[in-house]
Amino acid sequence: MEGILNNLSLATYNCRGFKSSMPDVQKLLNDYQIIFLQETWLAKQQLDNLSCLGVSHFAFGRADYDFNDGLVLGRGHGGTAGDRSKQTCS
Numbered sequence: 001m002e003g004i005l006n007n008l009s010l011a012t013y014n015c016r017g018f019k020s021s022m023p024d025v026q027k028l029l030n031d032y033q034i035i036f037l038q039e040t041w042l043a044k045q046q047l048d049n050l051s052c053l054g055v056s057h058f059a060f061g062r063a064d065y066d067f068n069d070g071l072v073l074g075r076g077h078g079g080t081a082g083d084r085s086k087q088t089c090s
Contacts, residue, residue, distance in 0.1 A: 008033060008034070009031070009032045009033045009034070010032060010033070010034045010035070010036075011028050011031070011032040011034075011035045011036070012035070012036045012037075012038070013025065013028055013035060013036070013037055013038070014037075014038045014039050015037050015038070015039060015040060016039050016041070017039070017040070017041045018037065018040040018041060018042055018049060018050070018079075018081070019041075019049070022053075025037065025053065025083075026053065026054075029053060029054065029057060029083060029085075033084065033085040034082070034083070034084045034085070035082070035083045036080070036081070036082050037061075037080065037081040037082070037083070038079075038080055039078065039079065040061060040063075040078075040079035040080065040081050041078070041079055042061065042063050042079050042081075043063050043065055043066060043067050044063040044065070044066045044067070045066070045067050045068075046063070047061045047062075047063055047081075050081055050083070053083060056085060056086055057083050057084060057085055057086060058083065058084045058086060059081065059082070059083045060081065060082050060083075061079065061080065061081035061082070062079060062080050062081070063078075063079050064078035064079055065078070
């Protein structure tokens with residue numbers, strides 16, 4: 001465990017919309033073992049979009065709104081996500 005912590009690389013990124021920031025997020029995934037995203041602007045029904053980042057990572061997220069709550073005007077808001085390289089498990 002100590003060796004993992006000594007070499008752990010983390011990043012945080014305000015992506016201002018996950019879909020439009022995917023190239024930047026993908027670069028972060030290549031450079032860091034764990035990333036945290038803010039302002040993903042995803043609805044609960046869109047959280048599975050996080051899994052499109054690749055099979056070498058675990059992704060999870062939280063959305064602040066739900067399409068089932070009624071009419072959504074404008075862009076999404078809020079939302080957070082995290083992504084961890086599966087290599088950090090070993």
